[in-house]
Amino acid sequence: MKKLLVAFSLTLFISAGFAQEQKEKTETVTLTIDQAVEYALKNSRTLKSNDIDLEMKKRASNVSWNVFLPTVQATGTMSRANDFTPGTGDIIASAMSKLNNNEVPLPTDFDKEEDRWKTVGNVSVSWNFSLAYFGQIKAAKAAYEGQKITWEQSQKETITNVKKLFYALFLQQENLKIQKSTLENARRRMVQAEANFKSGLIPEISLLQTQVNYENTKPTVDSAEQTLNQQFDTFAFLIGLPVGTKIELSGSIEPTYIEADTDDLLAKYGDRDLSIKSLENNIKAIKIGLQALDLSTWTPAFVLSYGWQPVYIGDDGAFHFYKGLGKDDDWFDNGSLSLTLAWNVTNMLPWSSNRQQAKDYRQNLAKLEISLDMLKENQKVQVRKAVDTLNQAKQQIENMERSVQLAQKAYDMQLRSYQSGTTELLDLRDSENSLNQAKLGQLNQKYQYISALMDLENTLNVTLTGSGNSTVKN
Structure with missing residues (x-):
């Protein structure tokens, strides 16, 4: 019985949770345009991804100096020789014995297993320097600046898309209201x-x-409603x-009008275009990359390295090297200090891959400069088009x-006639529908103005109005 009560309680708990989840899903969210933009800036997945990209570029820029860090490595090795290799001292001693007619053969084997083992430690420090490193640092800084421009573009595009869709949904809602009103008028007609036909006032063809007309209007309204729901998704x-x-949606469309002149706008703000900046x-x-490539080709690289390599050769054997830690005679340093200038002569040859890469840099640079000229010309076209749209709208x-x-x-006149009993309800509804169509047409032109702005x-x-490109009256 106790298990049954527990199971029943668990079922009620799950059902309550499911009901609450369904309630949350179906709960209506009311948004003004400012709230929608704010919500998008905080929750947009695209913007979150761009934030991560920006953070990565920023971190790479902040630590770009790490190309100058030295490479430090520490190792410890125990090795076993397969065969005995005479040392320099053994070879010299054997040669001297031959000169004294007292030939001593070279050692050919180890006396015991421990003699085959050797313990070697190693600590190495290497530092490389090339003038091309400065180009790499500049390239990291430029990549960060480029990502900041991309991030700003994404922010502005998201805000614009949210506002445009917000206003477009308003238009679709108003249009759907008019279509539903038209459908209701068709149903009433x-x-x-039907009543007039039954009374013999009209022929059957008029009824049909x-x-x-009513049946043809219903699919149009259903399709418009489905499209609106999809747009809300x-x-x-x-x-x-x-x-x-x-x-x-809470609010209404009201544009803020500006006086716009193409030449003045281009003269004042033409160089602020984010696409051009990017x-x-x-x-x-690319210029930084080409400069770094040339520096790596025509200037040498400097390498400073130092290694400390303690080797144990004590009498106790390699496995007991720790016994000789305090005995200087049991250890010797096999390390060294070296200073190197490295110069890749092959990279200087005109047909080398390095010089071919430099040519690719220059050609890509020429292509980008052409694209920049095209982009500036296209900017003039887009500005002129937007200004024309603003003036026309x-x-x-x-x-x-x-x-x-x-x-x-006309509607007010029909309303007074209807109230006095001289006009039918359907005539009043037709007049109301005409008024709604006129308001919708004007609203559409307001949307065109805001969109163009x-x-x-x-x-x-740039922001061309004092408080944004439009106002929403709540």
């Missing part, structure tokens, strides 16, 4: 037509037309929310403001 993924989270940094990095917004006013006036600010890497 169909119901009214209203039914066809994309938005959730973009800002780092779990896919499937129900999101409610390419200029790449050019700088602003004009369209002003024109459509008059359309909204006329539609509003964001593109312009991204291209020039």
Whole structure:
């Protein structure tokens, strides 16, 4: 019975946890545009990956001086000789005995097993220096600067994408509302037509037309709603929310207008373009690499090395070297000090791989300079295009403001007629639908203006309005 109660309690606990998890998944998250941007900056997986890349480049730049660190190595070795090798002293003694007609043969074997073993310690310090190392340090610094530009680009692109999708979702929501309103009007017309047909007021063909219109409108509305849900999933993924989270957008689109002139913008902010800065940094990095390669080719490398190699040759045998630690006669130093200048002559030959690599550097440098010129020209095209879009969208917004006013006036008239009983409900709904369409058209032009302004600010890497490129009224 006790086990049954425990199992039942565990089942209730798991069920409660599952219910809570489902509740969390279906809970609606309300976001303003600023909250969405802030959430994306904190939770975007792409930005987190870029943070790691930036930290790696920063660390490499901070410790780039480590190319000057010496190489220090300590080893201890015990070795066993397979065969006896006479030493220099043995050879000299044998030769001298021959001169004295008292020939002493060279030793050919070990007296005991321990004689075959040798204990050797080794501590070595090596320090290399080349003028090319300075180029490697500069290259690490340039790589860090390039990664900072990439990180900033990613930040700005994420913010722009979040804002654009936020506004686009607003448009889709408003459009879906109008489509649903149109669908409801079509349904009401169909119901009214059925009643009129039964009363003999209209022919059957008129009834069929209203039914066809209603049935044709339903798939369009369902498709628009499905597309909107998919866009919300994309938005959730973009800002780092779990896919499937129900999101409610808070705010409305209101652009902040600016006076923009292409030539003035390019003159003031043309050199701030992050894409141009990134390419200029790449050019700088290639020049540094070419300089380092030339230095390694035409200047020698200096190597300073010192080794301390204690060898035990005491009478106690190699296995008892610790007994002779205090006896200077049992140990000798086989180490040395060396200073070396190394110069690779082969790398100086014009057809060597080193000189071919230098030619590749120069050709890649020429290609990047061409790309830089193209990028600057493309910048002019993009700025001019954005300015034209801003001016056109602003004009369209002003024109459509008059359309909204006329539609509003027509709706107000229909509403008064309906209230006085001289206009049917469906006529009022048609007038309301026309008003919504006019408002949606104006809203779409506002989105076009904001989108073009964001593109312009991204291209020039500048904020052209006092508090961002748009305001959201909550």
